[in-house]
Amino acid sequence: MINTSPNAPIKKALGHIRVLDLTRILAGPWCAQNLADLGADVIKIERPGAGDDTRSWGPPYLRDADGSDTTEAAYYLAANRGKRSVTLDIASPEGQAIVRDLVRHCDVVLENYKVGQLKKYGLDYESLRQIKPDLVYCSITGFGQDGPYAQRAGYDFIIQGMGGFMSITGERDDLPGGGPQKAGVAISDLMTGMYSTVAVMAALMHRDRTGEGQYIDMALLDVQVAMLANMNTNYLASDNPPKRWGNAHPNIVPYQTFATSDGHIIVAVGNDGQYRKFIAAGGRPELGDDARFATNPMRVRHRDILIPMLADMVKTKTKQEWIDLLEAHGVPCGPINNLDEVFVNPQVEARGMRIDLPHPSGGKVKLVGSPMKLSGTPPRYDMPPPLLGQHTEEVLRDLLGQSDEQIAALKGKGVV
Numbered sequence: 001m002i003n004t005s006p007n008a009p010i011k012k013a014l015g016h017i018r019v020l021d022l023t024r025i026l027a028g029p030w031c032a033q034n035l036a037d038l039g040a041d042v043i044k045i046e047r048p049g050a051g052d053d054t055r056s057w058g059p060p061y062l063r064d065a066d067g068s069d070t071t072e073a074a075y076y077l078a079a080n081r082g083k084r085s086v087t088l089d090i091a092s093p094e095g096q097a098i099v100r101d102l103v104r105h106c107d108v109v110l111e112n113y114k115v116g117q118l119k120k121y122g123l124d125y126e127s128l129r130q131i132k133p134d135l136v137y138c139s140i141t142g143f144g145q146d147g148p149y150a151q152r153a154g155y156d157f158i159i160q161g162m163g164g165f166m167s168i169t170g171e172r173d174d175l176p177g178g179g180p181q182k183a184g185v186a187i188s189d190l191m192t193g194m195y196s197t198v199a200v201m202a203a204l205m206h207r208d209r210t211g212e213g214q215y216i217d218m219a220l221l222d223v224q225v226a227m228l229a230n231m232n233t234n235y236l237a238s239d240n241p242p243k244r245w246g247n248a249h250p251n252i253v254p255y256q257t258f259a260t261s262d263g264h265i266i267v268a269v270g271n272d273g274q275y276r277k278f279i280a281a282g283g284r285p286e287l288g289d290d291a292r293f294a295t296n297p298m299r300v301r302h303r304d305i306l307i308p309m310l311a312d313m314v315k316t317k318t319k320q321e322w323i324d325l326l327e328a329h330g331v332p333c334g335p336i337n338n339l340d341e342v343f344v345n346p347q348v349e350a351r352g353m354r355i356d357l358p359h360p361s362g363g364k365v366k367l368v369g370s371p372m373k374l375s376g377t378p379p380r381y382d383m384p385p386p387l388l389g390q391h392t393e394e395v396l397r398d399l400l401g402q403s404d405e406q407i408a409a410l411k412g413k414g415v416v
Helices: 027-037 093-103 125-131 156-162 187-210 220-226 229-238 272-281 296-301 303-314 319-329 346-350 392-398 404-412
Strands: 018-022 041-046 061-063 069-073 083-087 108-111 136-141 214-219 255-259 264-268 333-335 354-358 364-368
Touching: 018 027, 018 093, 027 041, 027 083, 027 108, 027 136, 027 187, 083 392, 093 125, 108 187, 125 136, 136 187, 156 187, 156 220, 187 214, 187 220, 214 220, 255 303, 264 319, 272 296, 272 319, 296 303, 319 333, 392 404
Parallel strands: 018 041, 018 108, 041 083, 108 136, 136 214
Antiparallel strands: 061 069, 255 264, 264 333, 354 364
16 A cells, blocks of 8 residues: 555655746646656746736635635646745846756756747757756747647647547437537647657656657647547547547447436446346346347447436436446446546545645645555655745755845835
8 A cells, every 4th residue: 555644754756856837827837737746846936926828717725724715726727736846037137047047957847838939038958058958948828839820829728629529429410419529628638638748757867868858749639649548549440530429439339328216327337248148137138138229230230229218217216226226237337427426436536536635824734645556655745736936045045046135125025
């Protein structure tokens, strides 16, 4: 069993790595949070007085010990655990000089500015590699550093549509509510953060072997196209674009959601034997003797007749009654839980997916733990998402050797 208690010996997979995080919103911060969970020292650079845009993306907000709202939006809290916040005006010459000084002490730079924007500040890869030749520099944009769309702003919602995801997500066009549907979370942002994490760690491994740094060009559109997986190869093999099937399956019946008397369940029948167990559990064994439904190919052909009958059958019991009944009969199934139910699920609890950390606002912040379970170097939750500029003086003093007078002068100019 993995020991993730606060008193466990500190072993950090990336404890030797320092990351300068110039990103905001979600894709970049998600990558940086992964690296922080694995032990990297992540220094998050934020605009003085405002910070990461998501700090104001509320309500809801974190509540303090008295139950009152703080200024920390829940959206911001989701992607910024384990970082140190430094406020810095990188548009000023003094701010740019500080970034360059910080780079000398860092292994990785993450940024998600518009293509070419950091070059005018002398903070692009080619400029910074002159300071630190073995630097790993990762840029995250909507469309990448080249190509006809490189200068376009890339938003997750637009990328989900442009990259094909919404063409296969949503109810069938011929059914009520049919049409394209985005995911319930910013999936292209999150997956870009995950791919960026992998790319950064691969580049660090290469650096450790060869001493060579490198530039990483990550694009939301590239990631969205790549993650369609078998849907891509289905199309490439057949030249037929896949269609939307909602919660049903184009080739297996029944393999979909059903409404119970008090919620919804998923029934994933994979063969004819499981189908017969399903209808027997529901008291409708005759639906297995009907030639129209006896085999999967016949059920697929007659789905529009069969599914309404199965839907009526499922509505006669509660969600939990069906789960208990189908599990006892060996029929693959599962509930559709809301988040109230997710976080009291015994498996979710057993896996430590909910964590509580003390927060400087006074009180605690409830967060979701990392899904990465490493036996020797598990994720560490040493710091909550930081307050805006919480670590500015600490980093300037301890890492760059700035005096109190120098820091006060920077504050007076609005640089930090």
